[in-house]
Amino acid sequence: MKYNFYDLAKDTLNTVKQPLSINDIWAKSVELGFAAKISITGKTPWKTLGARIYTDIKQNSDTEFIQVSKRPAKFYLKDLFLTNSYTKENSKVELSSKPSFHERDLHILLSTFVLSNPHFNCYTKTIYHEKSKKNVKGSNKWLHPDLVGIYFPFEEFQNNTLKLLEVLKENPYKLFSFEVKVEIDFSNLREYYFQAVSNSSWAHEGYLVALSINDDPALIDEIRRLNNAFGIGIIKLDLLNIEQSEILFSAKTKEFLDWETIDRLTEENKDFKQFIDDLMEDIKLGKVKSTYDKTLNADEYALYIDAKGMSANLTIPVRGVANR
Known part of the structure; x- marks a missing residue:
């Protein structure tokens, strides 16, 4: 089966083992090389990623994703969330999207x-x-x-x-x-x-x-x-x-x-x-x-x-x- 946005999100969250916002999921997937596996046609693929995850959570009772916070909105994998597999140490992961400019x-x-x-x-x-x-x-x-x-x-x-x-x-x-x-x-x-x-x-x-x-x-x-x-x-x-x-x-x-x-x-x-x-x-x-x-x-x-x-x-x- 062709690699898609769902696979990208799952692989990224499985690797980072930390709830992330949509923008951070995309940024981290680029850093990890998962984004290179999918065909990107639009100029804002992170919006497509977000739409897919939001829709899956809303319409699919068997979704693998869960929204763990609203402000800001962060998402995780249900299995990892239920086993509490992320720690305070994980929460210190620096994302590539963090700005270094003013x-x-x-x-x-x-x-x-x-x-x-x-x-x-x-x-x-x-x-x-x-x-x-x-x-x-x-x-x-x-x-x-x-x-x-x-x-x-x-x-x-x-x-x-x-x-x-x-x-x-x-x-x-x-x-x-x-x-x-x-x-x-x-x-x-x-x-x-x-x-x-x-x-x-x-x-x-x-x-x-x-x-x-x-x-x-x-x-x-x-x-x-x-x-x-x-x-x-x-x-x-x-x-x-x-x-x-x-x-x-x-x-x-x-x-x-x-x-x-x-x-x-x-x-x-x-x-x-x-x-x-x-x-x-x-x-x-x-x-x-x-x-x-x-x-x-x-x-x-x-x-x-x-x-x-x-x-x-x-x-x-x-x-x-x-x-x-």
Whole structure:
């Protein structure tokens, strides 16, 4: 019989002898060589793996799998679970998916994605909170977004059209706010989400961005409720092909900007002030002349994620971004 996702999951859990999340089962199967035994056609095989296991547990009374926790969702083999064959020592197993890089290392990946994605088509600037004025401790908590972005309509409209829009008091420009994290799960979702709510109030759209988002259905449902209530969107970055990163939940677009917060950010932080100065100059010129955050072409992308230790999390060759 052809080797499949069920075999992969069983072999991985039998070898590690430790309950694992879906993402960790896949990551460990790659490390152990089991993933190489199956034919992969999609770009997110760990999602296929998760769907197979969830379905088997739900529909098959004789399933060999068992879900041993919900937050985060972890799975194990029934036989091993019943014999309690995993120990505290096993729980210290280091998974290949554990990141060795930092949140700011992801900024350039996000900048590359949002510049090429038609929903954003925006230029970004990293905001370094440490450059802000030193005020009373806690007064600036959750004030600064990680990155800010500006969409310029210069390629979409002729100059005369832009002038007419200005006369008619219609705004063709769009401001974005991004909060970037390495991983989102139940243990940090609410903290991260409300951090994004707090530091995105000034922009037309605000997003919480992560490289890894636990695929527990209960977590996705909670994100959906938060999105419906507060309007912050969710972006999942795709290391395999950054231009195929997903907007899992779209942000609610605000018609009016929070000018008080914009004014405060401009006063408090040099990076944000420079961002405002640059976009105003570019709007005045009618073209992008200022310097915004760097983006990566295909060759630079592969070198960058390798240098940052991100390529260890990849399971197939990097496609990166198109040369431009």
